[in-house]
Amino acid sequence: MVWSEFKKNKMAMCGLVVIFFFGFIATFAPFIANDVPIVMKKNNRIYLFPNVIKYSDLLSENLYANFDLWKPAPGEWCIKPIVPFGPLRQNLEVVLHPPNRIHWLGTDDRGRDVLSRMIWGARLSLSVGFVSVGIAVLMGIVLGSLAGFLGSWVDTVVLRLIELMLVIPTFFLIITVMAFLPPSVWTIMVVIGLTSWPGVARLVRGEFLRQREMEYVLSAKVLGLSGIRTMFRHVLPNALGPVYVSATFGLAGAILMESGLSFLGFGAPPPTPSWGELLKQSQSYVDFAWWLVLFPGLAIFITVTAFNLVGEGLRDAMDPRLRGGR
Amino acid sequence: MLRYIIKRLLFVIPTFLGVSLITFALIQLAPGSPVAYKLRGEGGAMRANFETEKIIEQTKALYGLDKPIIVQYLLWLRRIITLDFGKSFKDQRFVMEKIWETLPITLQFTILETFLIYLIAIPIGAYSAVRSRSFLDQLITIILFLLYSLPSFWVAMLLIMFLGGGDWWNLFPVNGINSIDAYAYPWWKWLLDRLWHIVLPLFCMTYGGLAGLSRYMRTGMLDVIKQDYIRTARAYGLSEKMIVFKYAMRNSLIPIVTIFGGLLPGLISGSVIIETIFSIPGMGRLGFEAVLSRDYPLIMGIFTISTFLTLFGLIINDILYALVDPRIRLE
Amino acid sequence: MKVIKIKTVIIGVLIPLVLLFSCANINLDLVNSSQVELSGVGLSEFGVDVSPEQGDWLIMRLSAEMPHLNPLTSTDAYSSLVNSWLFDSLLDRNPATLELEPRVAHKWEVSDDHLIYTFYLRDDVLFSDGHPLTARDVKFTFDKLMDPLTDAPHLKNYFIDVERCEVVDDYTVKYYCKKPYYQHPVMLGLLEIIPEHIYGKGDFNNHPNNRKPIGSGPYMLSEWQTGLQLVLKRNPYYWRKNEKMPHFDRIVYQVILDDNASLLKLRRGELDALTIRPEDLLRRVNSEKFRNQFNIFIYPRPAYSYIGWNMRRKVFSDSRVRKALTMLLNRRKIVEKVYYGMAEIIESPFMPNTPEYHSGLSIIPFSPDGAKKLLEEAGWLDSDRDGIRDKDGEKFYFEVMTTNANPVAEKILTIFQEDLARVGIVMQIRLLEWASLLERVDSRNFDAVLMGWQMPPDPDPYQVWHSSQSEKGSNFVGFVNKEADELIENGRVCFDREERIRLYRRFQEIVYEEQPYTFLFAPKAILVVDKRVHGIRIYPFGVYEREWFVPKSLQKYTYSDD
Secondary structure (H helix, E strand, C coil): CHHHHHHHCHHHHHHHHHHHHHHHHHHCHHHHECCCCCEEEECCEEEECCCCCCCHHHHHCCCCCCHHHCCCCCCCEEECCCECCCCCCCCHHHCCCCCCCCCCCCECCCCCEHHHHHHHHHHHHHHHHHHHHHHHHHHHHHHHHHHHHHCHHHHHHHHHHHHHHHHCCHHHHHHHHHHHCCCCHHHHHHHHHHHCCHHHHHHHHHHHHHHHCCHHHHHHHHCCCCHHHHHHHHHHHHHHHHHHHHHHHHHHHHHHHHHHHHHCCCCCCCCCCCHHHHHHHHHHHCCCCHHHHHHHHHHHHHHHHHHHHHHHHHHHHHCHHHCCCC | CHHHHHHHHHHHHHHHHHHHHHHHHHHHHCCCCHHHHHHHHCCCCCCCCHHHHHHHHHHHHHHCCCCCHHHHHHHHHHHHHCCCCCECCCCCCEHHHHHHHHHHHHHHHHHHHHHHHHHHHHHHHHHHHHCCCCHHHHHHHHHHHHHHHCCHHHHHHHHHHHHECCCCCECCCCCCCCCCCHHHCCHHHHHHHHHHHHHHHHHHHHHHHHHHHHHHHHHHHHHHHCCHHHHHHHHCCCCHHHHHHHHHHHHHHHHHHHHHHHHHHHHHCCCHHHHHHCCCCCHHHHHHHHHHCCCHHHHHHHHHHHHHHHHHHHHHHHHHHHHHCCCCCCC | CCECCCCCCCCCEECCHHHHCCCCCCCHHHHHHHHHHHHHHCECEECCCCCCCCCCEEEEEECCCCCCCCCCCCCCHHHHHHHHHHCCECEEECCCCCCEEECCEEEEEECCCCCEEEEEECCCCECCCCCECCHHHHHHHHHHHHCCCCCCHHHHCCCCCEEEEEEEECCEEEEEECCCCCCHHHHHHCCECCCHHHHCCCCCCCCHHHCCCCCCCCEEEEEEECCCEEEEEECCCCCCHHHCCCCCCEEEEEECCCHHHHHHHHHCCCCCEEEECHHHHHHHCCCHHHHHHEEEEEEECCEEEEEEECCCCHHHCCHHHHHHHHHCCCHHHHHHHCCCCCEEECCCCCCCCCCCCCCCCCCCCCCHHHHHHHHHHCCCECCCCCCCCEECCEECEEEEEEECCCHHHHHHHHHHHHHHHHCCCEEEEEEECHHHHHHHHHCCCCCEEEEEEECCCCCCCHHHHCHHHCCCCCCCCCCCCHHHHHHHHHHHCCCCHHHHHHHHHHHHHHHHHHCCEEECEEEEEEEEEECCCECEEEECCEECHHHCECCHHHCCCCCCCC
């Protein structure tokens, strides 16, 4: 029912299509933008998908680090992805070239292909979004349902915890915590996740409290079903609706947060490609390297908009009050 | 009601203790020491002989870092009770003095920002609700979402580039909050000068907040419009204008008013990125730099104030709710 | 804007690399079209044949605001910049010859054992509140500095070997040192003097006058708008008033954090002088308007960057490996493409183009083949055929750290990373905030680190290179070499510069052989100054704003206090 309502919302559907598009690009990044071929013939042997499988005889030649220099000898051949540049591959001869036939979206300040970095950057942005929101939702559901279900002192403790998270400015918490942890994409995901669960927890707790008093729960009790079973079989699924909505908005927020952190120099360690990192670079060339400003900015903007539209669509679809218009 | 308020106020104490202890431990355990920062921040490389050790020890003692963390924390608590926030490591000025110096700048931005958001978002939200799912409603939704999704630092960069007197237009200043000779201006000119300076950063801070509030308003208004008394009003043949402004709008403002409490902490925490790009000496940068330079007393001072504001904001929220909506009882 | 930086004397001033590299890259098309012209762009002097005149303002940028202006407790570069206008020291360093010259002291004597320094003060020096400057103020400054309650650890540790200061009479002061050291006259002579009658009362660290400084320099603070700007006006009591010093009526420092914003301000005529990034220059060097509006000066900055190898780690214990790593860093390419020619490759820790620098050391070329040979000699082969070199079961893997505030360091490292990977070495880049980076370096908990040192005139390699400093001092790479130790120790008590240079040459040869650092670059500064400002000269250690002036006919700001 939610889905059929959702389908009616054209903008939300557009958002969904955009997300699937970016998701596709992110998943298949090694096949779309890479300097490692998809199929190649070398040493009288055909290698299938060296771009995702590390073959030991190619490793032993240290070919993976040198694919840009490799030219097929007679009898050898390869099929490269449509964007034949690796996201990390630098070429100091083509530094900061505007978009052209070879580099469709231009190159950055180390001669890396911007399109390739954007494609791999989608991977980072989306995975940061999904993983951190996943962590937040999981923590939120566990803590929120515990608080709502058990009540008493557990509820008090969880409420204090939520208050605590609200009170500590998130941004400073993130920067401080990052000083402790080794720099990696995972650190960023975990830290964003750990700081954004309270919203979900409050939602879940609220739903539990509301539904606890509802007739079906009471009748289940009368029928002698165990409390835990009722709660988790019936109440929790009902409480998840608003969680989906808030998770979708959370995704947008996490992607923005990641780009902001990268911009301030607290992002994924170099040379990891990310949209925020490209924007940070563009700061030095803001008045002429427009391709470094425009494309990553647009990518962030479009993705975030898409998630927001889907979230809005979900909310409308789930909210019976809004159904059927005025 | 009174009992509830007292109970909530009492709860502030354990939360504050928890927050301050966690923050205190967190920043002290974070790698990097303020003494090393002072020694190396700009100044010299160390001589590693006995006397240098002595200087490090001296400085630690001067900063009160020679005691165990828990003792330091208790000492800090004792001073906090007398509202003594201590001195910043960076320049040995009083933490409160530094905060008081920065706060008005941030406040003027956040208050204006809040005001603008409310001023613009409420009519938009109301309109969207009245004309729900119309073409214009959808258009507004799209525009607001597009704005909401634009990274503010990106917009700031573009604004500086296009409007800041580069190769395009020279319309707005790009740094600070006043002209260099503004102190000699008459008050009205000074005010105009100030406004002219804060237009760009204020825009960057404001546009993102419109979507949230107007959506909130729209939902609330839709709720109200569905109510029986509106239907009754329609049945009585009251004009649509009358219904919307006199009944629907007023009642749907209630939930909006109640989220006011939640704005308190936001008022004093500025935006680090926007403040950096536009060279504004606000709270965001103060806190950011304090964290980076491990200026423990300053960090703790800012955290303490924002903690109290947040907690009181939450309480005010609950009370407002109860006052506005008679169905809610505080227990 | 770098004035000749003389306060932090001894070698090795570890500065945040933000200051060190503010350079970046440029569109290749622009590069090709303007490279030839760039070499001819920088002037070496401007308007030096006109006699100086007084009047006008000089408006410059501060890229961060200083917390306060106290010559003893301020730690940042910005406050020492401003303090140099507000305070006087006993001696001055001649920017051209780098010799010490009279300032507040008109004469000074050194005992034969180099332990006692006597300074004879002028009797006409007044602070900006009209009080005379006497020997007691000099002693007060020194005593206050060494006071355990004074928050000045960064400065204190230079004066450890100075025993005490003694007032002989109103205008004579004597310093007693524990050990002879050729840097002592520099340190004692260049310590900025604060008035006892102002700073003697109350809490020194948080003195009200830290924000309203009173000194005997050419200017006094007129106004300080926090976070926005500082305005300096003439000190009415300045002792060189009759020599028509200083030139400007006002010196204004505007606090502008953002590089792009400050360039805009400069082009709008709201700033008179600014150091810019190479790409900013390249974009505008051919613009008629820009060149009509500004003079451009290009000069070496007294600083260098390096990658330090932690020699305690097994991978870096062999000098052949360290040399191979240097050979894998394409420094010429980086100068060309990252610095856009605005940097010089160095091979030793001394300022290039000064007598101390050993010009006989040839630049180690970029040579992957040569590096491979050295690595194989040292036993680093890919024995398990996985594309990564290894030795005794340990893979050639390491982590290099640098600060996250410096985009250029990151660029250098990613370029390095790729060339290392090509020969089977894995390098991980880790960006840290400054405080965390210091912690790792101080605890010796790192593999390699990219940082920078400032190079003062008359450097002393002791702190960075002496073996005694490898435990806790600044020799964090753990460079231990007996001959180098002896050379450094002899240099410290050698009072003849020529002789010292001979010692340091040999020392540089050892460092070159051992490669404890891979030396990177000494970046150049690009200074853009409004055309009306005259009297600008380039000196070995930068420019000297005190000489600048604007001829009467060109003056722009007329307001003055006189």
